[in-house]
Amino acid sequence: MKRSLQQIAQAVGARLIGEGSAEVSAVASMESATPEDLVFVEDEQHLAAALQSRAGAVIAGEFAGSVVRDRPLLVTDHPKLAFARAARLLRETSPSQGAPQQGSVHSTAVIHSSVLLGSGVVIEERAVIHERARIGENTRIGAGCALGAGVRIGCDGEIYPNVTIYPGTKLGDRVIVHAGAVLGSDGFGYVRDRKTGRYEKFPQVGRLVIEDDVEIGANSTIDRGALDETRIRRGTKIDNLVHIGHNCQIGEDVVIAAQTGLSGSIVIENGVVLGGQVGIGEHARIEEGVMLGGQGGVLPNKVLRGKGVAFWGTPAQPLREYLKQLATLARLAKK
Secondary structure, three states, X not given: OOEEHHHHHHHHOOEEEOOOOOEEOEEOOOOOXXXXXXEEXXXXXXXXXXXXXXXXXXXXXXXXXXXXXXXXXXXXXXXXHHHHHHHHHHXXXXXXXXXXXXXXXXXXXXXXXXXXXXXXXXXXXXXXXXXXXXXXXXXXXXXXOEEOOOOEEOOOOEEOOOOEEOOOOEEOOOOEEOOOOEEEEOOOOEEEOOOOOOEEEOOOOOEEEEOOOOEEOOOOEEEOXXXXXEEEOOXXXXXXXXXXXXXXXXXXXXXXXXXXXXXXXXXXXXXOEEOOOOEEOOOOEEXXXXXXXXXXXXXXXXXXXXXXXXXXXOOOEEHHHHHHHHHHHHHHXXX
8 A cells, every 4th residue: 555755754763854745656676676665775885776766755764864765765764664564564464455354354264153253354266274273353364275163363473275284273463474484293202112123113202382473484494392392482483394303492583584494392593593494403502592594403412502693514613613613624525
C-alpha cells in the first residue's frame, strides 16, 4: 500500500529531507526502481547512482545530508535496517483494505471440531488440522499444511504451503515457516542390541518449542526432544535446508545459514552466527557471539568460545590460526 515519506520516516526513525507528502508503494533495487519505489544506499560511493535512478526517494546514511539532490532523502545511521523496516511497513494491509475475517477457511481444508481459531485466521486449501490445535489471531496456514494434535501457533504467524508440524509442537508469535519445513519429527536415536547387532528405537517423546519472531527456511527440519525438549529461542533466523537434531538448545538472535547440520543435544548460545554447510557433533557447545565460517566442523563434546571471534575449518579453530596453518602448508608444498 502507499505510504507518505513522512509516515515512513517516523516509522523507521529517519530524518526526512524534502517533500514529506510524496508517496511510495514499494521497495526496489536501484536498477528496477520506478517513481513509486524506495531504494537505499549504504555508502557514499553509490549515492550518485541512487540519485540517478528513477526511485521516488532514497534512504541513505548521514553522508547524504549535505548533497544536492532532486528527490527526497531519508537519512539514518543504518540505511539497510531502515529499508527493511520500510519494506515491512509498505507490505502491511490497512484496515480500510479489509483484514481477513475469522472463519476464513477454504472449503477443502479439514479441521477437527476441537480446534480453536483466533480472529483473522486464514486456512488455505487442503490444509489438515488435528484435534486440540490452537491457532492465534491473524495467522495464516498455507495450502497443504498438516498440523498434528495439540499443536499451538501464536498470533501473526505465516505458515507457508506444505509445512508439516508434528503433534505437541508449540510456536510463538510472529513465527514464519517456509514451504516444506518439518517441525517436531522424531530424533535420530537408536540403541544397539550387542547380542543381535540390531538397532532398536530410543523413545522420542519430547517436544519442540519455537519462541517468538523466529523464521525457518524452506525444507528445513527440526526434531523434537527425545525425553525433554528442543527449543529455538526468540529472534533466531534459520535458512533453507537446515537440520537441527533432538534436544538442541538454540539461543536468541542466532543466524544459521543453509545446509547446516546439528547433531543431538547441542547448545548454541545467543548471537551465534553459523555459515553455510557447518556441521556440529553431538553435545558440542558454541558460546555467545561466536562466528563459525562456512563448512566449519565442530567435533562432538567440544566447546567454542570467544564473543566476536571467527572460527573456520575442521576441526574449527580461530581464523588467524587456521590461516597461519594454511600458509605453512603452502610453504611446505613449495619445498
